Amino acid sequence: MTTSESDRSYPARQAPGAETLAELDARVIDCRACPRLVQWREEAARTKRRAYADWEYWGRPVPGFGPPDARVAIVGLAPAAHGGNRTGRMFTGDRAGDFLYAALYDLGLASQPTATHRGDGLELYGVRITSPVHCAPPANRPTPEERDTCRSWLARELRLLRPTLRTAVVLGSFGWQAVMPALEAGGWAVPRPRPVFGHGARATLRAADDGPPLTLFGCYHVSQQNTFTGRLTPAMLREVLGAAAEAAGLPVSGRHS
Ligand code: SF4
Numbered sequence: 001m002t003t004s005e006s007d008r009s010y011p012a013r014q015a016p017g018a019e020t021l022a023e024l025d026a027r028v029i030d031c032r033a034c035p036r037l038v039q040w041r042e043e044a045a046r047t048k049r050r051a052y053a054d055w056e057y058w059g060r061p062v063p064g065f066g067p068p069d070a071r072v073a074i075v076g077l078a079p080a081a082h083g084g085n086r087t088g089r090m091f092t093g094d095r096a097g098d099f100l101y102a103a104l105y106d107l108g109l110a111s112q113p114t115a116t117h118r119g120d121g122l123e124l125y126g127v128r129i130t131s132p133v134h135c136a137p138p139a140n141r142p143t144p145e146e147r148d149t150c151r152s153w154l155a156r157e158l159r160l161l162r163p164t165l166r167t168a169v170v171l172g173s174f175g176w177q178a179v180m181p182a183l184e185a186g187g188w189a190v191p192r193p194r195p196v197f198g199h200g201a202r203a204t205l206r207a208a209d210d211g212p213p214l215t216l217f218g219c220y221h222v223s224q225q226n227t228f229t230g231r232l233t234p235a236m237l238r239e240v241l242g243a244a245a246e247a248a249g250l251p252v253s254g255r256h257s
Pocket residue numbers: 011028031032033034037038061133134135146149150151153
């Protein structure tokens with residue numbers, strides 16, 4: 001399949017309407033707006049990692065995962081070439097996901113501690129996981145242009161979640177910077193100067209109308225670079241996720257264990 005002009009401009013042209021989150025998820029998986037990422041995600045799906053030679057890779061944009069009435073959003077960076085790009089679900093099938101889902105399970109926010117494939121039965125309770133870039137990028141580094149091209153998907157997702165969404169945990173500085181304009185487009189007012197990312201950082205954004213505010217929580221990304229070195233420990237992750245869930249009114253267990 002080739003990338004047509006109309007495909008490339010799709011996210012920017014899509015008018016906000018009465019779409020549901022399920023419809024948005026169904027649309028994003030057909031997006032081909034970023035030629036470099038389309039090429040990379042499909043190349044990874046063709047060549048595969050040896051350990052996954054038997055897999056039929058997803059090789060498409062990875063939609064957000066979690067219920068449409070989530071009270072907490074978790075915003076990462078982008079799918080991994082042999083993780084989400086293989087399985088078709090956020091943080092599923094890689095070490096970063098193992099770390100994240102174990103913490104969510106410990107807190108009572110996930111039905112099981114592991115995420116291996118789309119049919120593994122995993123459910124999230126009150127939490128939706130998404131990312132500013134929905135396609136796996138080379139070296140896990142999307143370009144600023146790719147980040148900006150994908151923004152409308154995130155903005156629309158956040159807007160659809162807005163009736164229930166009360167907090168968002170942002171994993172890493174890339175996601176923190178990328179989510180700000182998406183939040184503005186989604187209906188919240190971002191203060192100037194913009195809040196600065198840090199592990200443990202918090203910022204409350206008022207709604208542009210009379211709606212409830214949204215509190216952002218900064219957290220180091222769950223990449224192996226951080227978890228293998230001890231920069232981010234399970235306890236640190238549980239602490240941030242648990243605080244965000246409690247602030248959003250979700251029941252939480254094991255936050256301090
Ligand atoms: S990164 Fe986003 S905008 Fe770019 S092709 Fe993937 S889904 Fe589309």
